[in-house]
Amino acid sequence: MNIHSLRSLKWVSGSLALFLLAILVLLPLLLIFWTSIYPDRQLDLAAPLRTILGNPDLLQVLLNSVGLGVSVIALTTVFALPLAWIMAKTDLGRHAWLDVVLLIPFMTPPYIGSMGWMLFMQTGGYMEQFVPAAAVLTPYFFSYGGMVLIMSLHLFPFLYLLLRNALLQIGGSLEEAASVHGAPFFYKFKRVIIPLLLSSYGLGALLIFVKTIAEFGTPATFGRKIGFYVLTSEIHKYISSWPIDFGKATSLASLLLGVCLVMWYIQTIISSRFSYRLVGGKGIRSKRHPAKGIVGVLSWGYVVVLLAASIGVPYFSIVTASLLKLRGEGLSWGNLTLRHYAELLAPGSPGQQALLNSFGLALVASSIAVILGTWFALTIGKAGTLRQKITDLFSLLPNTVPGIVLVVGLILFWNSRWMPIPLYNTYGMVVLTYVVLFLPYTVQYVKASYGQLDPALMQAGQIFGGTPAYVFRRILLPLLLPGMAAGWMMTFTISNRELVASLLILPPSMQTAATYIFAQFEQGAVAMGMAMAVISVGITTALLLVIQYVSPDRKRRHS
Template sequence: MSARSIQAVNPAVAFAALGLLVVVAVPFAFILLQAIFPELGRGSLAAPFSRLADTLGDVRLIRMTGNTILLGLGVVALSALIGVPLAVARALFRVPGAMLWDLLMLVPFMIPPYIATLGWIMTLQPRGYVHQLFGFNLAPFLLSVWGIIFVMTLNTFPVIYFAVSRTVEAIGSRYADVGRVFGASAWRAFWRITLPLATPGLAASLLLVFAMAIEEYGTPAALGRRAGFDVLVTGIDLRVSDWPIDLPGAAILSLVLVGLSFGAFLIQRWILTRRSYQTTTGKPQTIDKRPLGRWTLPVVLGFALVAMLATAVPLLAILATALSRTISGGLAVSNLGLDNFLAIFTDGVGALRALGNSLSLGVAAALFTGLLGALSAYAVVKSTFRGRNLLDVLTILPNALPGIVVAVGLILAWNQPWLPVTPYNTALILLLAYCCILLPQPVRYATAAFHQVGDNLEAAARVFGATPMTAFRRILLPLILPTLLASMLLVFAVATRELVASIIVAPVGMQTISTYIWRQFEQGSVGLGMAMAFVTILITTIFPLIVLSLLGKRGGLL
């Protein structure tokens, strides 16, 4: 590599390295340091490793770890049980209303898990909506391990549904047909040919569901504590939020949680490297889809039942609660009105400030992660400097860092007494948390886009005297911008309603959408919280759709 080319990549590399260092490396490094040196917060490196033995040997940690694994595996199993059959039916057969079912399966992504959980609490609790309408009480089920798994599954199964349906659709039924020619039954051909070829998509989605389940905070906090089912996430929160504060213990528990996430990634890699899953073509074989025949009604009823539980019930519960003047008044027509929505928009309880804070942070997180993600992907894909593999690791690391671990790392990193200036207890600490948690989205999208852009375009610009940043800004960035904007909209939608980091590191006196909803529910103002939740779902669903529609009309997003 010539001196000129080294000089050319330095600005992008320098910015990417600095951004990844601050956003990703610093919080993770301080978690490691705090776990090793328990007196780090006092500026001392005394007694290294002294807390490891008693923390790792604590019976409560063993129980929480076991519960976390049980929760993750339970959600994975139930999500697969629901998602895989629906995905296979959608991919291989002509399902009536297929596009409508896809849309309804997408809606649970738009409902934050903690909001869906609050909706299920209002539905199944004593004197809840099911009790009022049908006369029976399902609170014992809701406040059980299987109830927690059930509620979390309804939010995560779409990951498996979309991944497997698209993978199986790409494979088609032609390979199974070959097996049928040689005497295999339809079930045996699917089990021995189609399903193994779908292993990459299935393994990736199962891994993602497991990671989502073990790092989810809202559902275990709302239901698990009432059921006496403590997991690592709630244990970490307890150590950083209740007196006496135990930062070394929180750091060690965080490393255990990271270890579980990383172990899941290793298992996925092991599964995918054992054999080849290549097919001769990746084009969807829609012409191979066959009629369902006598299975049409059962399949449609299955889609309808899942859509009702995952989409209709939480949304209707949220809306009914938001429209209720008093919770004790129930579903009576006289008890319904717009009082809670009016209270939000008149800002009598600080709701508009919380809404403005979250929207501002969401926009800032989308812009910063978009820029950092594009430059990081450029440095990894398009440059050849020696340290690009380290940058690549830093871009992947947030995938294994649950939100609560990121929050703990930021507390440890920026709450040190020797720091002359710190973002701690300011809005900037929340922005750093959102950026670390959501950075993998723009990086993944930008990396894929850069792989599709040839090197000759940048080389031609350099020949005509363009600086590295000019070539990046005027040529490469416009080419990947449509893909990058899609990832930035995803970052915006998730950042505006992020819960766990917001609860732990939000500055004193500052509310976001998620903390506002959570605290209203804890204080008994459930109607206000649900009104804010409904407004949040509308904003984070409609705004990205409007932006994508405008970009599509202008030819900016294909």
């Protein structure tokens, strides 16, 4: 194959990738806007705003969503900033296992974590059984503040990782320069550290805001209990409850997407004004302070308290609830049983079928996503051309818009009368939705691996007579496998726990582990729901550990 033919093949492949992304991602989003501004077959650009402003309840729901997003950003900052400082600037950062443990809150499905907190703090809950005087805290917890606390404990790892990496890049020389000129600690923090952190903080705050206002599980469980409703719960209501009202659902979805775009614009302004080059040819020398004495006590105390709140409390409630014979009997050895697990895993039981459905859907979706994601990542390359940049933007869209908005767009698109492929309300629709929602993970992981490769490796293979197919199979593909495996694992894990998309698009009589858990909570069978949560999370974690153990990247590190 000559150079001209190879370039033509790359152009066709890149154009086809862009066209496919436009169909999978862009058209469903555009269809939401079109449906929201074209009610009753008449163009009305102000229809979404009129829907909200004409209904005081929906206006309050919009304000609730925005206020909740801002409040969660504030509290996650309180949690994440001291933790990032501790892990970047003290000896505690050398404990690599802490970084793994600190990711557990994010890997826990939000609706399960919120149910764990509710069981712990409710009247007659586990907290009161241990400390009866704690009953005075129950009304304060079941409030707006409690909801912000639960969601912040789930999302703070996002912001923590971004801030910690930014602090490590700052290094110790800049702080020492300020100290040499007589700057005290708080002055250095205000004039040196904060400006250098603002770019990373802006990106983290955007992610926290989008994930907060896009969250469905916690508002559907905790929010409903305290009477606090947000846009996601209202969109779900208009789509899943009779009478179906796609007009209001698309109006709310378009406004939700608009709010996220405004936040994205604010974040780009912050990043452009507070971006600095911190990595140069001299390298980075990060100064760590010994965690001894009062510094060590305070640092370890903060980490332990945060881990107890984000992991200890919810998982204690989850495991305990799954083992109780009767909830009214309270905690006692005689009230513990494994009967719920046996009933759940009984051959042919609804619980076993839901588990098999979840793992089957996640397996197929993650396998398709890793193939498409690798193709898109190789097409994007270094994003040097306009087409590559647009492809990169389209591939990231599912990660920057609320998931429920994209799901509504996919329903509208694939359920259209003119759609020649009858995909809606089928197994294939579920797989397609999972692939579209979580495709950015594979694209980003593979793109990161590809960006680290020296083009000389592929050129050497071509010089020694290797065809493009041979070079791809024997050189490029083995080097991309770690990124592909990471993308596959992330897609599999999140697909296996996905709730809102599953509730909206699953065919009738079909359940996944997430919808089974949600249904058990709705019906009051908390023990069965928690048993399913333990099994689902446990199997997924064990599978990921096995894949990580046999991965080529691990073998190279230990060879």
